[in-house]
Amino acid sequence: MSPLPRAITDWFAAKGWSPHPHQQAMLARAGDPATLLIAPTGGGKTMAGFLPTLAELGETPPEGLHTLYVSPLKALAADIKRNLRTPVEEIGLPIRIEDRTGDTSATRKKRQRADPPHILLTTPESLALLTSYEDAGRTFSGLKRVVVDEIHALAESKRGDQLMLALARLETLCPGLRRVGLSATVEDPGAMARLLARHPDRCEIVLADPGPDPDIAMLQTEELPPWSGGGAAYAIPAVLAQIRRHRTTLIFHNTRAQAEIFFHNLWLANDDALPIGIHHGSLDRGQRERVEAAMVRGDLRAVVCTGSLDLGIDWGDVDLVVQVGAPKNVKRLVQRIGRANHRYNAPSKALLVPANRFEVVECVAALEAVRAHALDGDPRGPGPLDVLCQQILIAACSGPFAADALYDEMRCAGPYTELAREDFDDCLAFCATGGYALRAYDKWQRLQQRPDGLWQLRDPRSAQRIRMNIGTIQDTDTLKVRMRGRGGRALGEVEEGFAASLTQGDTFLIGGQIVRYEGLREMTVEVSRDAGRKPRVATFMGTKFATSTQLSARILEMFAQENWPQLPRHTADWLALQRRVSHLPQAGRLLIESFAHDGQAHTCVYGFAGRNAQQTLGLLLTKRMEELALAPLGFVASDYATLIWGLEPLADPAPLFDPAALRDGLEGWLAGNAVMKRTFRASATIAGLIERNIPASARKTGRQATFSSDILYDTLVKYDPGHLMLRITRAEAERGLVDFGRIEEMLRRVGDRIDHVTLERITPLAAPLLLEIGRVPVAGQAEERLMAEEAARLMQVSGLEGLSGR
Missing domain, CATH: 3.40.50.300 (P-loop containing nucleotide triphosphate hydrolases)
Known part of the structure; x- marks a missing residue:
């Protein structure tokens, strides 16, 4: 165990405290290459992560950066700085603690590179930026430990991929660097250890006493x-x-x-x-x-x-x-x-x-x-290539590099351990020229190979623009909202598309208050107070969560029970009624209900695949129904089902669920869909093809940037269909917005075990879908038929039906 300095033990004693067992375990493993600590909230995870640092720095710490702390949130880094400074100041340790985030001033950031503190608290984006400078080797020369807090939150997104690539770069700059991961919620500790450690078999996992159940x-x-x-x-x-x-x-x-x-x-x-x-x-x-x-x-x-x-x-x-x-x-x-x-x-x-x-x-x-302490989480798969492209550009900003060495370095990052050399070479070629269809444009000629084989920036001045665009967080195009008048108070921001839909006098909610839209001035939404009318709600950014696979499985297990004593009476009676008039969905089968409602044929498919997948399923099934002359009119989706309505009843659902046909339908739908262009824009921004942040003199509105990305996408589809960015876009679309993988998982789970129930009226489980928001109309045969029938009816009512053939 690393002994704590006398001053620290005296401080603990004066507080009447003693280190928890897991904090002592972290001290004992202070010299290990990697350690993952899983401890409950309030269990002193952060102190456990920093105690080895305080012990090593002691009462006479050497100059230079010793420990880097990485947090998912700027606010969390600031909070840790405040909480860590308290014991350091009370003990009297001469340890400098600073944070570095997007809110840190440029002057302070520059000083930190030349004279870093002993402990630096930062975010993945700021760390990536730090590694992009030519003096990164000097800044990190004394670095001994990296502490990644709330590692589970980072591991689930591209920010985690970016962070692990940055840690691989730090390992090159600081051989022997020790890594520590902290979390309260890890469903698969072994997988998290493999993500964190350069050598997966050398990552110790420390499990703290979970404490009492909530x-x-x-x-x-x-x-x-x-x-x-x-x-x-x-x-x-x-x-x-x-x-x-x-x-x-x-x-x-x-x-x-x-x-x-x-x-x-x-x-x-x-x-x-x-x-x-x-x-x-x-x-x-x-x-x-x-x-x-x-x-x-x-x-x-x-x-x-x-x-x-x-x-x-x-x-x-x-x-x-x-x-x-x-x-x-x-x-x-x-x-x-x-x-x-x-x-x-x-x-x-x-x-x-x-x-x-x-x-x-x-x-x-x-x-x-x-x-039951049963956490959920799906494996993310290999690291995405758009993040890899960004890391290549970051490496080029810091100085010339050898392709072989950079490839070996990247394979030390957990998400990229299986990175194929062919994929790395494709990413390098893309960063160098933009790819076959774009290589004639100087704008994307960013890297060149020197006679000695090393790669470097073609124009050193491009480093500034690359640094301005480091990061994987995709901001939806937004406009600031302010109270009208000189010096009006800032309220927040709304999506550009929502702002464009407003007319003067419209009201909406923001910050808990009703405001009246007055106009758009210099890309700012100006509002005034208006508490008199029912408001609209701003279209806010942010993730719309889908029910996890594991939670969906638990719901299906509940449906298999004979009765439900754990449910309120009203809900148990509702499920019992569903079982009497139809079936309850089962884990290994696919329930499909067909019934007439409001003069139209309805079909409800209980896939339990999550909202995105059920939405995609609605698009694909209505396309198949159109091909089979079933005349669909529209659909709506929830996390557990898709409800489709149309003019013709469904007699046999089996042809709709042929996996090859659904895959072909997805191919055709994606080829001409706006989803692909949205996904392309996001991935192209991360990869550096499209600049998110540019100098003030060259700024565009979000709509102009979208237009430019659409032109790029159409150009690549037409002239270079095998382009790296199109491959990345396809993989991202299937995994994210479309979530086709969960549809395929559903099809594997049910096979050909389809229960098709034809009923006279709507069922209890399907009824809520009629009230679900987000209805998607289908323009096709059904719409044309209805228009023709309505035209004939009007002619008959007018006594003009005989004129139709003249």
């Missing part, structure tokens, strides 16, 4: 959940009652728009004028910081929030977490629950609020998974 239940309400919808307005009185009983309550939502609606309804019902705030990523940073400061002071009784408060920041005296809407993911729910009673060995208290009747089932399934 006190978690479903909120009891007088009013029953509605059949459909996502606002949970019915639960407002019950939620307010819970706020009154607790010191500070966090009320989590899955989307920013839902958070705005709930906050508005909560405020209207807040007769006691309890101090309640709202916090999400689309709000002005100043407003978010004011809410955060009020939380730390204990001034707020509740905060309505989204994933912006998910991670390990200690936000004051929170003693209750409320999750509004089904959590969709058990791991995310556990993370949010941990925000309450942020203390070791103290149970967290949480309540789930289903937004509708089906979500009652999903919430109960999630509760059972939490109690």
Whole structure:
């Protein structure tokens, strides 16, 4: 064990504390190449990660950077700096601790490169930027340890791929670098260890005592959940009652728009004028910081929030977490629950609020998974090539490189251990010339090979523009929202497409208040206060979660029960009625219901594949139905089913679900669909083909940038269909927005076991889909037939039917 300096042990003793067993274990493994610590929220993970650093730096620390701390959030890095400085200052250790994020001033960033602190707290994007400078070797010359906090949050996105490539670069600069990963929610510790470590078999996993199980239940309400919808307005009185009983309550939502609606309804019902705030990523940073400061002071009784408060920041005296809407993911729910009673060995208290009747089932399934300590998560597969292209450009900014050495370095990054040399060479060629169809344009001629074989930037001045575009977070095109008038207060931002749909006088919600759209001035949405009318809701950015594969499987397991004592009576009766009039979906079979409703033939497909996949399934099935002359009119999808309506009843569903036919349908649909262009733009931005940030003199609006990316996409499709960026786009579209992999998983799971039930009327399980938002019309044979029939009817009513043949 690395001995703690006397000053540190005395500090612990003065506080009446002693290191937890997992903190002692981290000290004992301080010299290991890699260590993954899994400890519950409030269990002192951060201190466990830093104790070896404090022990090594001691009372006379050497100059230079010793430990790098990487966080998913800028706010978390700032919070850790505040919390870490307290013991360092109280002990009297002469250790410099600084953070470096997008909010750090340029002057300070420059000074940090020349004279780094002992401990630097940063984000993946800022770390990648640091490694791009020519003096990176000097900046990191003394680096001994890297601590990655909330590693699970990074591992699930391209930010994690970027970080692991940056760690591989640091390993080249600092051989023998030790890596530490910290998390409270890891479903597969072995897989996470392989991601973190340069040598997977040499990553130690430390499992802390998980502490007591959380006190978690479903909120009891007088009013029953509605059949459909996502606002949970019915639960407002019950939620307010819970706020009154607790010191500070966090009320989590899955989307920013839902958070705005709930906050508005909560405020209207807040007769006691309890101090309640709202916090999400689309709000002005100043407003978010004011809410955060009020939380730390204990001034707020509740905060309505989204994933912006998910991670390990200690936000004051929170003693209750409320999750509004089904959590969709058990791991995310556990993370949010941990925000309450942020203390070791103290149970967290949480309540789930289903937004509708089906979500009652999903919430109960999630509760059972939490109690069984069964986390969910799907493997991400190999590292994406657009991130690899960006890393090649980053390497070129730092100086000339040998292709063989860079390839070997990248294969030391967990997501890229199986990287094929052919794929690396394709990425290098793309970075050098832009690819076959674009090589004639100077704009994309970025790298050149020297006579000695090393690669370098063709124009050193391009390094600035490359650095301006480092990162994998894709920002939706947004416009700032401000109160009208000189010096009007900033409120936040809305999507450009939403702003374009507004006309003067329209009202919408932002920051919990109703505002009136006054106009667009210099790319800023100007508004005034207007509390008199029912608002529209701004189209906010952010992830729309799909129910995880594991949680969907648990729901299907519940359906297999004879009865449901764990469900409220109203929901159990609903499922029993479904079983009597039709079937309940089963894990190894595909249930399809056909029935007439409102004069049209309806078909409901219970795939339980998640919203994106069910949406894609609707597109593909209606295309197949069109080919089979079934005249579909439209469809709507939820996480568990797709409902299709049309003019002809479905007699045999088997031809619709031929895997080869569905794959062919996907090919044809993707070829001419806007999804591909959106995905292309995102991947091309990460890979460096399209610049997200450019000098002020050359800036474009988001719409102009989209137009330019569309032209690029069409050019490559026509002249270079095998281009690297098109291959990347295809893989990303299938994995992300389209989620075709879950459709294929569903088809493998059910095989040819299809239960087709024909009924006289709609079933209990299908009924909520009639109220689901997001209906997609299908323009085809059915529309033409209806128009012809309507024209004939009008002619008959007018007595002119005989004229149609003249």
